[in-house]
Amino acid sequence: MGFVEGLKCRECGREYKVDPIYVCEFCFGPLEAVYDYKKIKKSLNRKKILQREKNLWRYKELLPIDGEPQVGLNSGFTPLVETKNLARELGVKTLYVKDDTVVHPTLSFKDRVVAVALTKAKEFGFDTVACASTGNLAHSVSAHGAKAGLKRFIFIPATLEASKITAALIYEPNLIAVDGNYDDVNRLCSEIANKYKWAFVNINIRPFYAEGSKTLGFEIVEQLGWNAPDNVVVPCASGSLLTKVWKSFKEFHEIGVIKKLETKVFAAQAQGCNPIAAALKSHTDVIRPMKPNTIAKSLAIGNPADGYYAVKVVQETGGCGEEVTDQEIIDGIKLLARTEGIFAETAGGVTVAVTKKLIENGCIGKNDTTVICVTGNGLKTQEALNGQMLKAHYIPPNMESFEEVLSNIK
Amino acid sequence: MGFVEGLKCRECGREYKVDPIYVCEFCFGPLEAVYDYKKIKKSLNRKKILQREKNLWRYKELLPIDGEPQVGLNSGFTPLVETKNLARELGVKTLYVKDDTVVHPTLSFKDRVVAVALTKAKEFGFDTVACASTGNLAHSVSAHGAKAGLKRFIFIPATLEASKITAALIYEPNLIAVDGNYDDVNRLCSEIANKYKWAFVNINIRPFYAEGSKTLGFEIVEQLGWNAPDNVVVPCASGSLLTKVWKSFKEFHEIGVIKKLETKVFAAQAQGCNPIAAALKSHTDVIRPMKPNTIAKSLAIGNPADGYYAVKVVQETGGCGEEVTDQEIIDGIKLLARTEGIFAETAGGVTVAVTKKLIENGCIGKNDTTVICVTGNGLKTQEALNGQMLKAHYIPPNMESFEEVLSNIK
Numbered sequence: 001m002g003f004v005e006g007l008k009c010r011e012c013g014r015e016y017k018v019d020p021i022y023v024c025e026f027c028f029g030p031l032e033a034v035y036d037y038k039k040i041k042k043s044l045n046r047k048k049i050l051q052r053e054k055n056l057w058r059y060k061e062l063l064p065i066d067g068e069p070q071v072g073l074n075s076g077f078t079p080l081v082e083t084k085n086l087a088r089e090l091g092v093k094t095l096y097v098k099d100d101t102v103v104h105p106t107l108s109f110k111d112r113v114v115a116v117a118l119t120k121a122k123e124f125g126f127d128t129v130a131c132a133s134t135g136n137l138a139h140s141v142s143a144h145g146a147k148a149g150l151k152r153f154i155f156i157p158a159t160l161e162a163s164k165i166t167a168a169l170i171y172e173p174n175l176i177a178v179d180g181n182y183d184d185v186n187r188l189c190s191e192i193a194n195k196y197k198w199a200f201v202n203i204n205i206r207p208f209y210a211e212g213s214k215t216l217g218f219e220i221v222e223q224l225g226w227n228a229p230d231n232v233v234v235p236c237a238s239g240s241l242l243t244k245v246w247k248s249f250k251e252f253h254e255i256g257v258i259k260k261l262e263t264k265v266f267a268a269q270a271q272g273c274n275p276i277a278a279a280l281k282s283h284t285d286v287i288r289p290m291k292p293n294t295i296a297k298s299l300a301i302g303n304p305a306d307g308y309y310a311v312k313v314v315q316e317t318g319g320c321g322e323e324v325t326d327q328e329i330i331d332g333i334k335l336l337a338r339t340e341g342i343f344a345e346t347a348g349g350v351t352v353a354v355t356k357k358l359i360e361n362g363c364i365g366k367n368d369t370t371v372i373c374v375t376g377n378g379l380k381t382q383e384a385l386n387g388q389m390l391k392a393h394y395i396p397p398n399m400e401s402f403e404e405v406l407s408n409i410k
Numbered sequence: 411m412g413f414v415e416g417l418k419c420r421e422c423g424r425e426y427k428v429d430p431i432y433v434c435e436f437c438f439g440p441l442e443a444v445y446d447y448k449k450i451k452k453s454l455n456r457k458k459i460l461q462r463e464k465n466l467w468r469y470k471e472l473l474p475i476d477g478e479p480q481v482g483l484n485s486g487f488t489p490l491v492e493t494k495n496l497a498r499e500l501g502v503k504t505l506y507v508k509d510d511t512v513v514h515p516t517l518s519f520k521d522r523v524v525a526v527a528l529t530k531a532k533e534f535g536f537d538t539v540a541c542a543s544t545g546n547l548a549h550s551v552s553a554h555g556a557k558a559g560l561k562r563f564i565f566i567p568a569t570l571e572a573s574k575i576t577a578a579l580i581y582e583p584n585l586i587a588v589d590g591n592y593d594d595v596n597r598l599c600s601e602i603a604n605k606y607k608w609a610f611v612n613i614n615i616r617p618f619y620a621e622g623s624k625t626l627g628f629e630i631v632e633q634l635g636w637n638a639p640d641n642v643v644v645p646c647a648s649g650s651l652l653t654k655v656w657k658s659f660k661e662f663h664e665i666g667v668i669k670k671l672e673t674k675v676f677a678a679q680a681q682g683c684n685p686i687a688a689a690l691k692s693h694t695d696v697i698r699p700m701k702p703n704t705i706a707k708s709l710a711i712g713n714p715a716d717g718y719y720a721v722k723v724v725q726e727t728g729g730c731g732e733e734v735t736d737q738e739i740i741d742g743i744k745l746l747a748r749t750e751g752i753f754a755e756t757a758g759g760v761t762v763a764v765t766k767k768l769i770e771n772g773c774i775g776k777n778d779t780t781v782i783c784v785t786g787n788g789l790k791t792q793e794a795l796n797g798q799m800l801k802a803h804y805i806p807p808n809m810e811s812f813e814e815v816l817s818n819i820k
Contacts, residue, residue, distance in 0.1 A: 394589065
């Protein structure tokens with residue numbers, strides 16, 4: 001038996017029992033899982049966590065399932081890499097990258113939310129899962145759904161890059177390529193979700209799905225020796241990940257796993273899709289929807305569902321929002337690769353470049369401990385780097401030609 | 411201080427002290443690291459291993475370094491996935507995939523050998539590392555070398571796919587694209603290695619580099635609850651990995667970490683490059699060099715340096731060699747993805763397809779415990795799947811169009 005008492009509307013507070021529902025019938029506010037923290041406090045502590053397998057389920061009491069984990073048993077517990085070279089370049093003392101470029105099996109943090117969503121979908125008795133996605137989520141639902149023996153309907157915009165289509169199709173889901181943009185796809189999916197009894201992970205399963213993101217935060221705290229960092233820089237698409245990382249810190253504090261919580265949370269966005277960062281810069285909590293135009297496609301949500309809540313977290317914790325240009329994103333990817341040997345997707349370029357800015361403008365202090373969230377692998381967004389790389393030296397296969405090149409390098 | 415006593419020629423047995431050398435001065439046989447197993451037996455046991463971080467260095471006494479690990483501190487300890495769906499399809503009881511599709515940071519088992527090679531290169535005092543590679547090794551040396559602060563010269567055939575060039579270049583090494591095939595590249599590198607005091611990981615550092623592959627085997631044993639499997643299926647390029655997996659089992663047996671060792675070792679190759687499998691099928695240990703022609707490019711070594719030794723191991727353990735066509739490789743990749751949600755590169759398709767054959771022809775028994783080595787991520791060899799995938803369903807963004815598709819699916 002799990003520790004979730006029910007669902008609760010984040011706007012009006014109305015309570016619901018645990019069901020595949022996501023929106024308040026009365027005020028249309030989003031629903032969120034509510035836990036019995038007193039009970040969890042008695043059941044979960046550092047020692048118990050340490051005895052468990054190193055995957056995201058080691059924090060299962062704080063995840064919204066009732067039985068045992070069923071999906072993603074090898075997902076999570078990615079490295080927290082101390083990035084000394086990067087710290088030196090940026091002029092700070094202590095910098096870490098939470099490295100979700102190597103999450104099992106599909107190399108992005110979406111494996112965390114999908115592991116939880118599909119376990120819950122199985123608990124609810126669904127035999128079919130679905131999602132609307134522009135890439136990482138399609139990849140992850142296709143893979144985990146295959147292993148879990150679930151029928152899968154994956155909806156994507158038809159214009160998606162060929163490599164992302166390959167990454168989803170290899171697992172042989174039903175892939176529906178919709179002639180339209182992501183909003184069109186989403187609209188169609190909502191309609192389908194109303195009619196068919198399927199588990200749409202980011203629609204009717206969303207209150208459970210979203211909780212999976214907390215595991216990123218739990219791991220950061222554990223890997224810092226049971227300390228929350230001074231600063232955490234989180235990329236924002238819908239804004240959900242940022243709110244859940246903060247929730248994870250608060251929950252660990254609530255159940256006594258950490259004693260002190262003074263973390264500042266920073267929102268990282270691309271200039272071409274900055275509704276959350278823009279609201280923060282204008283000192284408002286009103287999100288102005290926009291039409292995305294950025295190479296960071298996994299962050300390109302112009303009307304972020306959790307934007308308001310993300311803004312509130314950043315303001316509450318004393319962080320701020322920052323945005324970077326496409327060129328800065330590419331430079332961020334290259335900087336991380338060159339200094340730390342980690343190849344991030346464009347969203348990771350955003351958080352690295354934003355962190356650089358935050359250090360330069362003094363929002364992140366030189367003696368702080370800062371964690372940068374890098375949420376996906378660079379092999380997934382290679383096309384963004386076309387024409388942006390160093391060049392190889394082309395030579396015929398002989399010593400003289402090589403030494404001519406060498407003389408120019410040294 | 412480490413546990414390596416010296417290097418020893420595998421042919422004539424002549425001994426050398428630990429140096430960046432790789433070939434016997436007298437008989438031109440390959441050199442190999444020799445350990446003091448009696449001393450290791452006193453220092454290393456299950457309990458000590460279990461207390462350490464989950465990365466490849468938890469077995470450091472059995473790796474050829476003298477000081478502390480310096481490179482690849484987050485590499486290794488990848489999941490051993492129990493693949494029940496695949497087992498069911500193939501008609502066996504117990505099947506595992508050792509899943510190196512998610513090795514940190516570059517998603518192939520090469521991170522294991524490079525972690526050891528670069529740590530040793532630093533111990534030797536080199537400031538420059540180099541390699542000849544057709545992909546995965548270039549990627550890994552570029553990444554680990556960046557983090558380790560080493561100058562890097564990476565030599566590749568100029569015809570390498572654009573995506574593999576991107577994957578290496580992002581870390582900003584000196585990338586030398588040689589107009590010629592892999593043999594031409596290798597020949598040039600040997601010449602350069604003779605002249606410049608650089609650590610060529612797969613030339614003068616090879617005796618140390620190759621030992622890193624043992625960690626794959628150590629992990630398999632530990633993850634099976636300190637048992638060696640009945641069968642292990644290993645992909646063969648140079649043949650080195652296969653010999654080192656077997657060596658790892660023997661070493662664990664030697665120092666008493668496991669009591670029983672009756673594993674059969676199987677060599678998996680592509681039909682288009684099968685010198686090791688062909689020798690085994692002909693019941694000889696004479697390797698006939700060939701010109702590779704297969705989509706499994708990471709296995710395309712026509713004249714394998716360790717082919718003879720790989721053949722000996724397979725024969726000694728009672729295994730056999732098997733080969734598969736390019737179409738079977740693709741079917742193997744798709745089978746693993748569809749059943750287990752794991753997307754392997756072409757070399758993984760080879761081991762899966764070979765395992766299927768070995769089960770069908772009775773070489774692998776239905777009640778055996780078998781481990782399939784999957785050594786790299788499918789995102790690295792996507793081009794091999796062109797035209798080989800299921801198709802997406804393209805629809806306009808409305809319910810009627812979707813339901814028309816749906817009626818054809820069900």
